């Protein structure tokens with residue numbers, strides 16, 4: 001079966017005069033793991049809800065290949081959103097939630113879901129509302145990783161999960177991805193934890209997608225220049241510097257962009273690549 005790209009075309013979302021998403025366009029390719037990063041209130045949940053038709057954009061549209069996704073059950077059936085909101089009645093048992101995922105999307109992987117629930121120490125007969133925050137997340141992850149959808153959007157998929165279970169989640173995500181490649185979008189604040197996991201990074205900032213590229217490419221042009229303040233300032237003058245920190249006479253300046261290859265690097269100045277978290281803060285600190 002050919003899988004089309006999921007295309008977000010000129011999407012804007014306004015709440016009264018507040019523009020949360022501003023003319024955003026990007027494509028999600030089949031069988032890739034994306035990180036969707038943004039500061040609190042950047043609009044990540046809003047964007048994911050628009051993609052899955054739970055919220056309507058003020059303008060713009062979401063399409064799967066040539067098909068508009070809006071009110072299109074066939075196309076929406078290829079996209080699954082795991083989100084924070086709990087839509088289940090209080091009495092719902094975990095077992096029923098797995099059955100619903102099968103009813104709506106078909107071909108749910110019950111065997112793998114049961115194995116995962118075992119790893120998370122959850123019984124299918126448990127009532128969802130009686131579970132702890134982390135256990136509720138574990139159930140939602142289990143459904144998201146076993147549902148039959150080509151695009152799986154995960155909004156804060158580690159909410160309340162302890163470090164051991166977060167590792168379980170990352171391992172299970174890679175396992176299912178390698179067995180059955182499909183697209184995952186992880187919206188998360190745990191940037192250093194997902195750096196190794198995601199191939200491409202999308203950064204949503206002040207209503208715009210300011211980064212949309214492979215992690216390796218972003219980090220390839222993300223540098224930390226450190227040393228005596230005056231020398232760092234001289235070396236970084238005129239380059240695309242982002243933010244700086246000064247301690248006494250020492251300074252660290254993040255530079256996102258190509259370094260001027262012709263400019264000599266003073267002996268006391270050190271240059272290294274940023275990791276994803278530091279590149280993110282550098283790009284979104286203002």
Ligand SMILES: Nc1ncnc2c1ncn2[C@@H]1O[C@H](COP(=O)(O)OP(=O)(O)OP(=O)(O)O)[C@@H](O)[C@H]1O
Pocket residue numbers: 015020038039040041042043044045046047
């Ligand atoms: N129904 C609504 N009415 C008015 N404003 C809203 C509504 N829903 C969201 N917003 C605003 O839109 C902005 C983006 O919210 P959203 O939840 O999408 O951000 P987020 O990036 O997911 O944040 P976080 O990382 O904190 O979860 C916020 O300023 C929020 O207050």
